[in-house]
Amino acid sequence: MIERTYDIAIVGSGAGGGTVAAELVSLVAAGRRVLVLEQGSRLDDAEFTGREMEMANALYEEGGAVLTADATITLALGRTYGGSTSVYTGTSLVVPERVIRSWAVPDFEYDDLRRRSAKYASQNNVHLLPDEEINDNNRLFVEGCTRIGLAAEQFPVNVKGCLGSSLCNLGCPNQAKQGTDRVQLPAAERGGVEVVTRAEVRRIEERLLVVRVRPKPDGAKGRPSEWEPGEYRVKAGIVVIAGGSIGSSALLLRSPLSAGLPRLGEGFTCHPAHILVAEHAREITNDVGHPKSFYLDRAEEEGYVLETCMYFPFVTAKNLTGFGPDHSRLMHAFKRLQMILVLACDRAVAENRITVDRQGRPVVHYGFAPEVITALVRATRTSARIFFAAGAVRVHAPSANPSLIEARDAERVDELIDERHFLPGKISVSAAHLMGGCGMGTGPQNSVTDAWGRVHGVPWLRVADSSLFPDALEINPYLTVMALADRAAERVREDAAELLDGWRAGETAAAHTV
């Protein structure tokens, strides 16, 4: 077992960990040693090919299809340098004030969150794409919404030099997306923060991380780890966990200190989502151009959000129910397909939570609450209306049976799309907004951390990612995660002297004694 000592160790390099790393550069300049441990690998620019299976396997945990315990939802988790910021579409929204108020976390002010969100929107070049870069898939969504009296809004996105590959979810092949892999992590490394990839943190003990560094498998993408493969014990005076909702919760659950955290793993939410597809009579630009430029926010009124989207052949095929000629015909109409992603705004409930199995691997328990099914079916009806208003000749709605609805039946969508046809296990439901598990609150009886990500009763341990959300965010979470990480980093900077100076002296004395 190899031993290493750092002042601060950060677990994870995504929106949370990457942000904390960049915010701690000032401590490095003051002589502190800061380390980031990332489970995934670091790819060279030329390795981002945009090919579906190849990139999914290189950038996501289990190729982007981690199953929940009852196998009715697949979860997408980025596992690479930059975490999920390397595989999202760059959508960057500030959370609505009503959501933060509903969380009712003391010492967690909306104005503070908004100010920090604006900081990262600026840092990551967040802006609205110009009209000439909007493709037909997005235009048709706006037109359809307008025709039925709904107001679509444009997503601010964090791109710079976007060529319109439409391959955002497979890692931008042109390095246009300004995630932590392009902005915060390189800045942190230039400032002296060390980043070690292929490094899996197995558990946390008292100011100690037990880490396994894996070798690069033959033929795999990415560079070898910066450290030699093997087992490590990394001592750190402050530990910041930012492995995402599932990663952070599971890491704490398999660590001895979980005994003092009875709420650990609870409050998991994920905005369960599925894809809807409509066929037009004419060819449209759908798989060229930024894929997710507009959305319709019905969260407050009806519990759902619609977003434009465009997925790849296998993901599209998987999301279409059925078999045989109907399925094949729709796939061969690929150039004429319009797509919408429907997301339900789920609520934190006791049954939906993260646990670990006997090997310490995460297990996500998630059941569809009746409100979630109602929201997804409502969202599907609205989407069908949007599709037909935009001129679609048929719509594929998985919560209708049969799933294909022809334009002549456009007036019957309320009747044809129905909750009785929403069959978990049949419909391909997926989720990429994974939240909760280490929720913020006032004490261990109701939460895992305080409003600044400090773990209750463990002053040297912090959390800085979406696991902090005590309930669903109701929008795309990345900007909010960065704002929370910014808060966590601020407290680390403030507490560094108190937490580190005494600890360092003790470590030095122990080393001399040995």
Place this chain on the structure above:
Amino acid sequence: MLGIVDEALGRQPPSVRRQLFLFIGLLDWLPVFRHGRRFRSLDPERRLRFLQTLQDSRLVLVRRGVWGLRTLIFMGYYARPAAYAAIDYRAHPDGWGRYWGQQ
């Protein structure tokens, strides 16, 4: 196609591979009770109807099994470059530049 499926299955734990093997066996024999023949001996139309019945089964276990199997098959088929060409999938790193160059 089989290479892609093999690789995906290789990443699954042995228990999942066992369940899939059992489900495929079940799928082959179940039609005997309704049609007097195994799935492999049914004509394409009956195969289709049978699969659709299973997809809408009351049992979530059966629906999940069908979903898992079709997901693997679609992965094997639609992740191939030949399938990209067959459906005119155009996404490319050069994005708009390539698209307008071909118009």
